[in-house]
Structure formats: C-alpha cells, structure tokens
Amino acid sequence: MKKLLGYIFLSFTLLFVSATVLSCIINDVEKEDLPVASLTVAQSGDAFNIAFPPITNMKYANIIRQSCASDLFESGITTVNIGQVVPKDVNKLKTSFIFEDPYTVSGNYYRYYIRYFNGSIYTKTQPTVCREGIGSSLAELTVTSPELTFEWNEQTEDYILTLDTDVTLPADFTELAVLFDNGENTRPFTIGTPTANVVPATDSYIDLQKRLSLEFLDVQITQKGLIGIRSNDEEGEEYTRYWWTISKDATMHVNYTDAAGNPLAKPDNCAIFVPSTQNPDNGFDFSTSRLPLFIQ
Structure with missing residues (x-):
C-alpha cells in the first residue's frame, strides 16, 4: 500500500509538471547565433543574475553555463x-x-549563453564575458555510487526502474530525476521526492512505460545519470524557472525476462527498450550533445 500511495503521488506530480511545462519537439536545424549584447549578467549577493529577452514564439529557454x-x-x-x-x-x-545562478565557486571562471526553442528549431546567443565565481558551492547530489535496478519483463509487461541508493539533494531541490537519452535528446524523469532533503531508496521508483514521453518509447534509450530539480512557480509570475544539479553517474542493473518468461543476462547500463503507451511530453530538455564549444 505504501508503494502504491508513493506511486500515485509521483504520478500526479508528473502530470502537473507535464501540464505546466510546454512541449518541445526537437529539430536538428539551428539558426545562426544571436548577438550577445542583449544578454546581461549582474552580481546579486553570492549569485549571478542572467537577464535575457525572449524570441518570437519562445516555448522555453535553457541557461547554458x-x-x-x-x-x-x-x-x-x-x-x-x-x-x-x-x-x-x-x-x-x-x-x-x-535566471539566478547561486551555484558557482571562487577560483573558477564562468560565462553563460541562452539556447532558445520556439517549437521547431533552436537559436542561441554567443557567450557572455567570463566572470570569476562568487558562491561557495555547486549544485550537486550527495551520494557516492548511486545504483538503480530496471525490472524489464516482456512477459508480464513490467518496466519498473527502482532507486537502490539513498540520495541527498541540495537545499531547496525538491525532486530527484533519472536522465535518459534516445540518441537525439536527453530528458530527466522524476523518480523520487525527498524527506528532509533525502530521497530514500525505499519506495522511489518509476514505471517507465507510463512515465516516459513518446519520443523515448519504441526506441533504444540509455540511462545517463541522476539530477536534482528545483523549481520556482510563484503565483503571479509570468514564467516558471527550473534549476538542475550537476548530473551524477549511476549504475543501472538490468533484470531482463523475455516474452517467453526466460531470464536473460544483460550488462549494467545497457540500452533498454520500452514499448509505447499514450503519454504526455514532460517538456524538459537536458540535452548537451548540441552545445557548441566556444573558444575565444
């Protein structure tokens, strides 16, 4: 019953996020870079405030550091x-x-650019002038060697991913998500919520067939680690902000059973395949494969 209640809670949470965050169908065509003049970075206490204008039909913007x-x-x-x-x-x-970035450290240097998405193509700015970090810590998960187990049973049609290791989130982060890559994009999918900043292995799991968005179904996908998610969705605000932690590599054990009921060995972190159901796009974009390397 406890697991069922936990799953129901996660389901409603994810459906709320799906309804709040607009969809993003990724297209590999990019427009030319926008000038950086309209992008500003200002210090505010121990954080950098990155201010930027929208583009026409902006569905979302990623902050790249x-x-x-x-x-x-x-x-x-x-x-x-x-x-x-x-x-x-x-x-x-x-x-x-x-967008506020309080997660820098002195002794390192940082610069930012914005990657926009208008529903069909990306557009990005050039990077800002670099600045030395002014904070005291990065946004990171506290866990040494996180592990997951994927129960992949084609006979019973079960596709359940379970967290095997407790994970501590930074202050103000409210969700733990697992990253999946479909060869074109990387997205986070929530697997657990914390109690006193700790996401317990007990009852932290996700039914991938019910929670993956459509472009991650009926294709081979690979697990790319864990991140924490923090959001700011205040009443009266005209936009919602999401912060990601730095991703943490995780080991995913795979327990595979074929359609005839035969258990077959699969290596850790192997590509997996989940058949489709009708699921909404969760709207998040954590991809890095198309982030250019700017060198002055």
Whole structure:
C-alpha cells in the first residue's frame, strides 16, 4: 500500500509538471547565433543574475553555463545545462527574463549563453564575458555510487526502474530525476521526492512505460545519470524557472525476462527498450550533445 500511495503521488506530480511545462519537439536545424549584447549578467549577493529577452514564439529557454579554471577559456572548458525558463503564455512574453545562478565557486571562471526553442528549431546567443565565481558551492547530489535496478519483463509487461541508493539533494531541490537519452535528446524523469532533503531508496521508483514521453518509447534509450530539480512557480509570475544539479553517474542493473518468461543476462547500463503507451511530453530538455564549444 505504501508503494502504491508513493506511486500515485509521483504520478500526479508528473502530470502537473507535464501540464505546466510546454512541449518541445526537437529539430536538428539551428539558426545562426544571436548577438550577445542583449544578454546581461549582474552580481546579486553570492549569485549571478542572467537577464535575457525572449524570441518570437519562445516555448522555453535553457541557461547554458561554461566553466574553466582560467579566464582565458582556452582548454578544459566544461559546458553544462543548468536550467530552463518556461513562459506561461507564449502570446504574452515578458520583455526580459531573469535566471539566478547561486551555484558557482571562487577560483573558477564562468560565462553563460541562452539556447532558445520556439517549437521547431533552436537559436542561441554567443557567450557572455567570463566572470570569476562568487558562491561557495555547486549544485550537486550527495551520494557516492548511486545504483538503480530496471525490472524489464516482456512477459508480464513490467518496466519498473527502482532507486537502490539513498540520495541527498541540495537545499531547496525538491525532486530527484533519472536522465535518459534516445540518441537525439536527453530528458530527466522524476523518480523520487525527498524527506528532509533525502530521497530514500525505499519506495522511489518509476514505471517507465507510463512515465516516459513518446519520443523515448519504441526506441533504444540509455540511462545517463541522476539530477536534482528545483523549481520556482510563484503565483503571479509570468514564467516558471527550473534549476538542475550537476548530473551524477549511476549504475543501472538490468533484470531482463523475455516474452517467453526466460531470464536473460544483460550488462549494467545497457540500452533498454520500452514499448509505447499514450503519454504526455514532460517538456524538459537536458540535452548537451548540441552545445557548441566556444573558444575565444
């Protein structure tokens, strides 16, 4: 009964997110870069405020952060998708959106660019001038070697992914999600919610057949790790902001049974296949395969 109640809670949570976050069908065509002049970064306490205008028909915008140990940004550059901004009404876009990044550290250098999506193609800005970090910690999960188990049973049509390791989220992060990649895009899907910042392995699971969005069904997908999700959806705000933690690699054990009921060995972290049902697109975009490397 406890597992059933937990699953029902997760189902309603995910359906709410699906209804709130607009859909995004990914197209591999990109327009030319937008100028960076309209993108500003300002210090506010121990955070950077990234302000940017919308584009026409903006469905969402991803905030991309690049970091480097040197302000020259010549090598050792790390590019991370740190969050997403989703307008609540694409027909009434604000003149400017603001995304706060409190998750930098002194001694490292950072710069940002915005990747927009209008429903069919991406458009991105050039990166900002780099700045030294001003915070004291990155947004990271606290867990040493996270593990998952995927029960893949074609005979009983069960496709259940379970968290095997307790995971601690940073303060203010309210969901733990598993990342899946379908060869074109990477998206997070919620697998658990925390109690006092800890997502317990007990009762943290997801029925992939019911929760994966359509483009992740009927194709081979691979597990790409875990992230925490934080959101800000205040009443009266014209857009919702989502923050991602840095992704954490996870080991996914696979217990596979074929349609005849025969258990067959599968290696950890192998590609999996989940047949389709009618599920909504959850609207999140954590892809990094198309993030360009800017070198001055």
